[in-house]
Amino acid sequence: MFKIGKPAKAGIKSKNVIGHDIEASPYVVTRGNKPQSAIKIDSISFAQGELLVEGWEASTASTTLTLWVDGTIQKATSTHRPRADVSNSMREANASLKCHGFQLKTQLKTLPQQGVYVGWKPEEEHEMRLFDVSFPEFEEESDSIVPYEESIKSEPEFKSSEKMVYASEFLQSAIWRNPDFMKVNAHLDRFGIMPRRSGLLAGWVVIKPGWEVWLCDSEGNVESLDKALRYQRQDIVELFRDQFGQHTVDAGFVMPWPYALTPGAVLRLIAYHPESTQAFEVFSSSPEEVSSDPEGYARWAFTVPTPAEKFNERLNRWEGALIEDLLTERQTYFDSCSNEPEVQILGNVPKAPSLSLIIPLYSRWDFVEHQLLAFSCDPALLESTEIIYVVDDPRILTAISNEVENLYRLYEVPFKLVWGHRNRGFSGANNLGVSVSHGRQVLLLNSDAFPMKPGWASQLSSLLDAYPQFGMLGARLLNPEGGIQHAGMVFFYSSSWKVWLNKHPLVGLAPQFDEAPEGMEVIEKPAVTGACVIMTRDLYDKVGGLDEGYLIGDFEDSDLCLKVVASGHKVGYVPGVELVHLERQSFSALGDTSFRTLVVRFNAWRHTQRWGEQIPSVMQRFT
Numbered sequence: 001m002f003k004i005g006k007p008a009k010a011g012i013k014s015k016n017v018i019g020h021d022i023e024a025s026p027y028v029v030t031r032g033n034k035p036q037s038a039i040k041i042d043s044i045s046f047a048q049g050e051l052l053v054e055g056w057e058a059s060t061a062s063t064t065l066t067l068w069v070d071g072t073i074q075k076a077t078s079t080h081r082p083r084a085d086v087s088n089s090m091r092e093a094n095a096s097l098k099c100h101g102f103q104l105k106t107q108l109k110t111l112p113q114q115g116v117y118v119g120w121k122p123e124e125e126h127e128m129r130l131f132d133v134s135f136p137e138f139e140e141e142s143d144s145i146v147p148y149e150e151s152i153k154s155e156p157e158f159k160s161s162e163k164m165v166y167a168s169e170f171l172q173s174a175i176w177r178n179p180d181f182m183k184v185n186a187h188l189d190r191f192g193i194m195p196r197r198s199g200l201l202a203g204w205v206v207i208k209p210g211w212e213v214w215l216c217d218s219e220g221n222v223e224s225l226d227k228a229l230r231y232q233r234q235d236i237v238e239l240f241r242d243q244f245g246q247h248t249v250d251a252g253f254v255m256p257w258p259y260a261l262t263p264g265a266v267l268r269l270i271a272y273h274p275e276s277t278q279a280f281e282v283f284s285s286s287p288e289e290v291s292s293d294p295e296g297y298a299r300w301a302f303t304v305p306t307p308a309e310k311f312n313e314r315l316n317r318w319e320g321a322l323i324e325d326l327l328t329e330r331q332t333y334f335d336s337c338s339n340e341p342e343v344q345i346l347g348n349v350p351k352a353p354s355l356s357l358i359i360p361l362y363s364r365w366d367f368v369e370h371q372l373l374a375f376s377c378d379p380a381l382l383e384s385t386e387i388i389y390v391v392d393d394p395r396i397l398t399a400i401s402n403e404v405e406n407l408y409r410l411y412e413v414p415f416k417l418v419w420g421h422r423n424r425g426f427s428g429a430n431n432l433g434v435s436v437s438h439g440r441q442v443l444l445l446n447s448d449a450f451p452m453k454p455g456w457a458s459q460l461s462s463l464l465d466a467y468p469q470f471g472m473l474g475a476r477l478l479n480p481e482g483g484i485q486h487a488g489m490v491f492f493y494s495s496s497w498k499v500w501l502n503k504h505p506l507v508g509l510a511p512q513f514d515e516a517p518e519g520m521e522v523i524e525k526p527a528v529t530g531a532c533v534i535m536t537r538d539l540y541d542k543v544g545g546l547d548e549g550y551l552i553g554d555f556e557d558s559d560l561c562l563k564v565v566a567s568g569h570k571v572g573y574v575p576g577v578e579l580v581h582l583e584r585q586s587f588s589a590l591g592d593t594s595f596r597t598l599v600v601r602f603n604a605w606r607h608t609q610r611w612g613e614q615i616p617s618v619m620q621r622f623t
Contacts, residue, residue: 036059037059037060038057038058038059038097039055039056039057039118039119040056040057041054042054042055042056044116047177047179047180049107049109050107051074051105051106051107051112051116052104052105052179053103053104053105053116054101055102056099057099058097058098060094060096060098065078065118065119066118067104067106067116067118068116068118069106069108069115070112070115076105077104077105077106078103079103079239080101081103081239082239083100084305086099086101087099104118168214168216168222170272170277171214171216171222171270174279175276176278176279177278177279178280179280179281179282180271182243183207183208184211184271184282186203186206186269186282186283187203187204187205187283188203188285190203190303191257191267191286191288192288193261194290194297195292198258198259198260199256199257199261199287199290200254200256201254201256201267201287202253202305203252203269203283204233204236204253205225205251206240206243206244206248206251209247212224212226212272213269213270214270214272215257215267215269215270216270217257217259217261217266217267217268218261218265218266218268219262221259223255223258225255227255228253228254228255229253229255229306229313229317230251231307231310232250232307233250233251237251254305254306257287265287266286267284267285267287268281268282269281269282269284270282292326292329293326294323294326295551295552297322297326298323298551298598298599299595302594302598302599303595309496312499312605315601315602315605320602323602324549327548331549338420339421341418341419341421341436343416343417343436344401344404344416344419345416346404346405346407346415346416346417347408347415349415350383350384350414352438353384353438354439354440354441354461355385355440355442355443356385356388356433356439356441356443356537357386357388357443357445358433358442358443359390359445360389360392360430360446361390361429362393362396362426363393363395364396364447365396365400367447367450371447371450372407372410372413373411374450376412377454378451379454380458381457381458382413385443385457386416386438387413387414387415388418388436389415389416389417389418390418390419390429390430390432391417391420392420392423392424392429393423404417416436418432418436424548426546426553426556427545427546427547427548427550427556428548430546431548434540434541434545437537439537440537441464441534441535442534442535442540443457443460443461444531444533445531445532446531446532446581448583449531449532449579450580451578452578452580456475456579459574459576459577460475460574464534464535464536467521467522467572470570471535471539471569471570471571472528472534472560472561472569472571472572473522473533474529474572475574476575476576476577476578476579477531477532477580478511478579479583482511483507483509484506484509485504485583486504486507486529486531487514488505488527488528488573489503489526489527489528489529490503490505490525490526491526491527491615499601499605499607499612500608500611500612500615501604502558521574522573523573523574524572524621525573526561526619527557527558527561527571528557528572530556530557530560531557531583532581533557535564539564539567542567543560543564543566543567545560547559550603550607551599551602551603553599554604555604555607558607559607559610562610562611562614565618
């Protein structure tokens with residue numbers, strides 16, 4: 001019987017040999033400031049006369065890997081596989097590097113005595129470079145090495161170099177073997193853990209019948225891979241079709257890791273055969289730390305690959321509830337340590353306004369000047385309206401604080417500037433503005449929406465009083481070129497996303513195509529946009545204002561509309577009040593399109609969870 005000992009420091013005496021332990025540290029060849037080549041050995045094993053070397057390489061040129069054992073070049077079969085983790089890591093160093101994982105296999109009659117070497121062999125023999133990957137020496141309990149054929153009679157044959165605690169009895173009593181990648185092969189592409197709570201992992205696995213795959217962390221927690229969401233990985237099919245055939249179907253997986261892990265923890269993929277109780281370690285990985293802030297978690301988790309048609313299943317099974325919990329925890333924390341908002345008053349703001357105009361500012365604040373110019377030409381608005389700008393972005397606080405006094409002097413429009421000490425999102429910023437307002441009515445307006453003529457706010461206010469059956473009213477919004485952007489919203493069910501989505505009918509058409517029935521000032525709609533909407537302050541408070549449980553943006557306005565409908569009121573659209581809306585000018589700071597799309601999908605899922613049963617009855621009145 002033998003056991004793994006410390007790595008031997010073997011070497012070959014040759015002027016062309018570069019001695020380097022790349023199992024401990026990757027060898028990087030550099031020219032200039034960018035690395036041109038890199039190689040790393042992840043594991044070396046010897047079982048049933050077969051030597052298996054696994055690792056990865058990265059190079060800007062085509063390379064051929066060569067295997068030396070005890071100084072002699074071996075005839076080895078080479079298999080390549082994708083390594084997204086390596087590609088992502090090496091991209092920052094040199095984007096032109098081509099990265100992939102590899103397996104080198106060769107048959108040996110005896111164990112290596114000196115060392116195993118892996119390297120690149122260029123066409124010019126004198127340019128050969130060898131990299132020392134010293135094979136672990138095998139120490140016999142006596143003074144001589146037991147031949148492999150004799151060693152297999154002893155149990156267990158394989159012992160991990162790190163102590164592993166198995167909570168499950170079947171793994172404690174398993175017969176541990178050296179890895180056999182003809183039976184099971186797998187890889188963890190991503191593994192992240194939030195501090196003091198759960199995490200997420202993803203990768204691929206191919207497996208022969210009769211074998212199972214279990215995930216075991218170094219703190220004794222065990223989960224079956226049967227709990228994972230599985231999906232097709234064509235790259236894995238192409239790599240392993242000859243070896244595993246139809247067992248490459250749905251090789252990809254993603255699943256939560258429900259256990260909190262301490263720094264330095266390790267997660268292992270374990271192959272287990274229930275009939276023979278054989279087991280071996282397939283792959284191991286340490287987790288990366290992931291933010292527990294809901295947006296931070298989403299930015300990491302949404303990059304974990306999942307086919308579009310499977311994303312909703314992720315949300316249904318675990319991730320939707322997790323992100324909701326993170327949002328709730330963040331809100332609870334902020335509520336427990338919130339400070340009174342800072343309010344700066346510019347000019348003589350009305351003491352007892354009939355209307356409070358709430359305008360959040362995020363990312364861009366230069367639109368304030370254009371709005372103040374329009375407001376300055378509206379005497380009715382100046383007389384009865386309290387204008388409140390809510391700074392919702394710490395990045396712009398200093399700039400706008402330094403400029404507001406000049407803006408007031410230039411346009412002579414009184415207003416308040418409110419700072420709530422943090423970014424709250426669209427819902428939170430509007431809710432904060434309403435909380436410090438004094439008007440009987442509240443009008444929510446986006447910072448990139450501009451009235452086309454004076455009297456618009458007074459007209460909305462009068463119509464809200466004249467039609468008490470309507471709990472909220474929205475205006476017509478136009479694109480800068482004059483086409484319709486918003487003339488009320490409807491809901492439609494997406495069979496591919498399996499959620500209800502919002503739709504803007506007539507979008508892009510000229511305003512004359514929006515035919516309002518003769519004499520109707522207010523038209524009932526299923527919903528209206530929150531870019532310009534008016535309500536009484538009492539009703540706003542009664543329904544709880546805008547829901548702050550959505551991620552970054554989207555669906556808060558339709559959520560508010562459905563709450564108004566649930567309270568027994570109607571939602572109205574006023575085609576006679578028009579504003580130009582630039583739409584989503586501040587969203588460019590929120591990340592790339594793919595991330596935005598997945599944020600929309602999460603918010604649509606959450607919206608459907610709350611209102612999916614009520615929406616069909618709402619839409620029946622408009623069909």
